[in-house]
Amino acid sequence: MSDLASTESLALVDAFSKQRLLVVGDVMLDWFIWGAVSRISPEAPVPVVEVQRENRYPGGAANVARNITPFGSHIELAGLFGHDPNGKLLLETLSENGIGTDLLLQTGGIPTITKTRVIAGHQQVVRIDRERKVFLSSEQEQKVVDGIMRIADQLDGVIIEDYGKGLITPSLAEKIIAVANSKNLVVTVDPKPGNPIPWKGCTCVKPNRSEAFAAAGVEDLTRNDDVPPLEDKVLLQTGHQLLETWQSDHVLVTLGELGMLLFSKDSDAPFHIPTRAQEVFDVSGAGDTAIAVFTLALCAGASAKKAAELSNVASGIVVGKLGTAPIERDELITALQK
Numbered sequence: 001m002s003d004l005a006s007t008e009s010l011a012l013v014d015a016f017s018k019q020r021l022l023v024v025g026d027v028m029l030d031w032f033i034w035g036a037v038s039r040i041s042p043e044a045p046v047p048v049v050e051v052q053r054e055n056r057y058p059g060g061a062a063n064v065a066r067n068i069t070p071f072g073s074h075i076e077l078a079g080l081f082g083h084d085p086n087g088k089l090l091l092e093t094l095s096e097n098g099i100g101t102d103l104l105l106q107t108g109g110i111p112t113i114t115k116t117r118v119i120a121g122h123q124q125v126v127r128i129d130r131e132r133k134v135f136l137s138s139e140q141e142q143k144v145v146d147g148i149m150r151i152a153d154q155l156d157g158v159i160i161e162d163y164g165k166g167l168i169t170p171s172l173a174e175k176i177i178a179v180a181n182s183k184n185l186v187v188t189v190d191p192k193p194g195n196p197i198p199w200k201g202c203t204c205v206k207p208n209r210s211e212a213f214a215a216a217g218v219e220d221l222t223r224n225d226d227v228p229p230l231e232d233k234v235l236l237q238t239g240h241q242l243l244e245t246w247q248s249d250h251v252l253v254t255l256g257e258l259g260m261l262l263f264s265k266d267s268d269a270p271f272h273i274p275t276r277a278q279e280v281f282d283v284s285g286a287g288d289t290a291i292a293v294f295t296l297a298l299c300a301g302a303s304a305k306k307a308a309e310l311s312n313v314a315s316g317i318v319v320g321k322l323g324t325a326p327i328e329r330d331e332l333i334t335a336l337q338k
Contacts, residue, residue, distance in 0.1 A: 025061025
C-alpha cells in the first residue's frame with residue numbers, strides 16, 4: 001500500500017464525517033448556462049449559443065462549504081447576501097446542498113453576488129458578474145461575531161474565505177480568530193492580497209503563487225523559468241517572509257501544475273507535494289477544494305504535511321472536471337487507493 005493509500009489516510013477521510021466546520025466569507029451564486037454554437041450572430045461577430053440546460057451552485061465561500069458536504073461533515077456558512085430574487089435562489093441552493101444558513105445576513109440595497117457563465121461545448125464563452133463591494137456596518141459585524149460565538153463550542157474548525165468583496169475586514173478577522181483560538185479551533189485562511197490583513201493566530205494561510213508574491217510585495221521573476229519549487233530561491237524567500245509576516249503556524253502555497261509548497265514555523269525546510277492532476281480541464285474552484293480538504297484533514301487530526309497531501313490529491317481530481325464541481329468522497333478514496 002502506498003503512502004497516500006495508507007491506513008492512516010483512509011482513516012482520516014472516514015473521520016471527515018465527524019468534523020464540524022464554519023466557513024466565513026463572500027458568498028455567491030454560480031449560474032451555469034450550457035449550450036451549443038452552430039452559427040455566428042448576424043447582429044454582431046459573436047457566437048449564438050443555443051441553450052440546452054442551466055444549473056446553479058453555491059459559489060465563492062459557499063463553494064468551499066459545498067466541497068465539505070460530500071464527506072458527511074456538518075457545515076455552517078456566514079456571509080452577506082441581498083434581498084433579491086437571486087438571494088432567494090441562493091438560499092434554496094444552499095439548502096439543497098445541505099449547507100447551514102443560520103449565520104447568513106440578508107440585507108437590502110445590494111445584489112446577491114452572482115456569476116453567470118455561458119458555456120458552449122467545453123468552452124466558456126462569457127461570464128456575467130452581478131456584484132457590488134459592500135462593507136459590513138459595525139452592527140452587522142457584531143451579528144456575525146455573536147453568531148460565531150453562539151456555535152463555537154459545536155465546531156472543530158473555521159475557514160475564512162476572502163474574495164475581496166468587502167465582508168472580511170481586519171476587525172472582523174481579528175475577532176473571528178480570537179473566538180476560534182479561545183476554543184482551540186483550527187483556523188485556515190484563503191487570503192486576498194488586495195485586502196492586507198495580519199493573520200496572526202491562524203493555523204494556516206493558503207495563497208496561490210501569484211497571491212503569495214503579491215502579499216509579500218515581491219516580483220515573481222522565476223515564474224516562467226521552469227525552476228523546481230525547492231530550487232526556486234525567490235519562491236522560498238517569499239514563503240518564509242509570509243510565514244513571518246502572518247505569524248501563522250503554516251503557509252501553504254498552491255502552485256498549479258507544480259503542486260503545493262508547505263512552510264511551517266517549526267521547520268526550516270519547506271515540504272513540496274508534486275501535483276496529482278492527470279488532466280487539467282478547468283481550474284475553477286480548485287483552490288476552494290484545496291482549503292476545504294486541507295482543513296477537514298487538520299480537524300480530523302492529520303499533520304499539516306498529511307493534510308496537504310490529501311488536499312493535493314483532491315485538487316488534482318477537480319481540475320479534471322468542467323465548472324466548479326466539488327470533490328466526492330468516493331473519488332478521493334479511489335484516487336488514494338490508486
